[in-house]
Amino acid sequence: MISAVLQTSFLGDMVLTTPLIERLAREGRVHVVATPANAALLANHPAVAQVLVYDKRGADRGLGGLLRVARALRRTGAQRALLAQGSWRTAALARLAGIPERIGFETSAGRPFYTRRIPYRRDLHHAARLWQLANAPGDAAAPPRAAMRPALFPGAPEGAAVDTLLAAAGMARGGPLIALAPGSAWATKRWPYFPALAMALLGRLPETARLVIVGAAADRPLADAIRTAAATRSLEDRIVDATGQLPLLASAALIGRCAVLVSNDSAPVHLASAMGTPTVALFGPTTPALGFGPLAPRALALDESTLPCRPCHAHGPASCPLVHWRCMRQLDVTRVAEAVLAACPGSDH
Numbered sequence: 001m002i003s004a005v006l007q008t009s010f011l012g013d014m015v016l017t018t019p020l021i022e023r024l025a026r027e028g029r030v031h032v033v034a035t036p037a038n039a040a041l042l043a044n045h046p047a048v049a050q051v052l053v054y055d056k057r058g059a060d061r062g063l064g065g066l067l068r069v070a071r072a073l074r075r076t077g078a079q080r081a082l083l084a085q086g087s088w089r090t091a092a093l094a095r096l097a098g099i100p101e102r103i104g105f106e107t108s109a110g111r112p113f114y115t116r117r118i119p120y121r122r123d124l125h126h127a128a129r130l131w132q133l134a135n136a137p138g139d140a141a142a143p144p145r146a147a148m149r150p151a152l153f154p155g156a157p158e159g160a161a162v163d164t165l166l167a168a169a170g171m172a173r174g175g176p177l178i179a180l181a182p183g184s185a186w187a188t189k190r191w192p193y194f195p196a197l198a199m200a201l202l203g204r205l206p207e208t209a210r211l212v213i214v215g216a217a218a219d220r221p222l223a224d225a226i227r228t229a230a231a232t233r234s235l236e237d238r239i240v241d242a243t244g245q246l247p248l249l250a251s252a253a254l255i256g257r258c259a260v261l262v263s264n265d266s267a268p269v270h271l272a273s274a275m276g277t278p279t280v281a282l283f284g285p286t287t288p289a290l291g292f293g294p295l296a297p298r299a300l301a302l303d304e305s306t307l308p309c310r311p312c313h314a315h316g317p318a319s320c321p322l323v324h325w326r327c328m329r330q331l332d333v334t335r336v337a338e339a340v341l342a343a344c345p346g347s348d349h
Helices: 011-025 036-042 062-074 088-096 126-134 156-168 194-202 217-231 248-256 267-275 333-343
Strands: 003-007 030-034 050-053 080-083 101-105 116-118 177-181 210-213 239-241 260-264 279-282 299-302
Touching: 003 011, 003 088, 011 030, 011 036, 011 126, 011 267, 030 036, 030 062, 036 050, 036 248, 050 062, 062 088, 080 088, 080 126, 088 101, 101 126, 156 248, 177 194, 177 267, 194 210, 194 217, 194 333, 210 217, 217 239, 248 267, 260 267, 260 333, 267 279, 279 333, 299 333
Parallel strands: 003 030, 003 080, 030 050, 080 101, 101 116, 177 210, 177 260, 210 239, 260 279, 279 299
Antiparallel strands: none
């Protein structure tokens, strides 16, 4: 059977959709509708027959763009559409493409266009929820944890880009790399103590260890704060700023080389899960129970679990509704550093 997966949401959502794609590929060709940003993550993926880019906020904006992409989707011959992103727009896209079977969650805005609606299991990880879209009618089975692990496939160009970046920073292969991801699209999800964490780690890691700051170009001010802290102790040569320096799949390749990733609840957590990198994930206004915790083989989610105000938002509000922002401010540097050192070989933990 030919399937179409429509996923036009955030980068992390696309990563978490890969287990569903791999499941469908065992039954036939899988075409994926993606945004320009998240399409790049699927390069080299053996389960993906074709990626159709839907630039819903740019070149394909409006009815004309919707119809253009619908025609391209119709030409794939897909017999079923799995609406991993549940907006009315993606549902209409599948309907306009003439795909006879359209499956999505019963809570989605696009559900009037679906031919089958399935429960949105809030007790499951989101990768498992998406995996269930391929279940047969009446089948409520959830996948084992191993089947939930996402997968990405950086190739030789991505590896070469990482080599070039590290060589330019004077970081030859040898010592362990620890990745720090201080950014997030939502301000309240950004743990404020990454500079202090970097100093704590460099004080206890072997001299061959290096810290690599990963993220988008917009995260560069956060990286600058870490580098400034390191400069005060003449440790700047042990830090490389990779923010905005690599394409997405190359960033995944870089994270894959690291001994551990420390990240806010953001896309790098899911990149690390796909690359099998041990992860320490920091949660503030959101919680792992919402379904977006790390899936790496060795992963730990840290948060202030006793605060009654959490979670306060599905994604993270622009500012703390109660002003105090204790969910992040009370997450102690020492606690995070100990978790990182426990996962990192050669530390004095």
